[in-house]
Every structure is written in C-alpha cells, then in structure tokens.
Amino acid sequence: MAYVSATVMEEGKAARTKGEPVEANPYPAGSQDSADWLEGYTFDLGEQNVDAPDENG
Numbered sequence: 001m002a003y004v005s006a007t008v009m010e011e012g013k014a015a016r017t018k019g020e021p022v023e024a025n026p027y028p029a030g031s032q033d034s035a036d037w038l039e040g041y042t043f044d045l046g047e048q049n050v051d052a053p054d055e056n057g
Helices: 006-017 032-041
Strands: none
Touching: 006 032
16 A cells, blocks of 8 residues: 655554554545555554455354
C-alpha cells in the first residue's frame, strides 16, 4: 500500500512500538492521514487473506 505522508506514517510506527492500540489513531476515519497512520502502524505485519482457508481446515 502507498502512503502520502511519511511523517504521519512514522507516527503510526511509533504508536505501535510504544504498544498503543490501533484505536489510538488520532485521524478521522476515512481520511488520508488515517490511512497513512495505519500503514505505519501495520508496516511489518504480514498481509491477511480472509478468503484463504486456514491451515487447519
């Protein structure tokens, strides 16, 4: 995923590093800043595919 604001993305990374919950996102839902913050917050997490069957069944 691409981001627009590296500064806001870094804020998201820092929040996750500090152990803050994803609900700590200070930007309005649906805004570009919110998306950029979430991109930073989840930058090193693997992508989740909810359409794929899980390994156990």
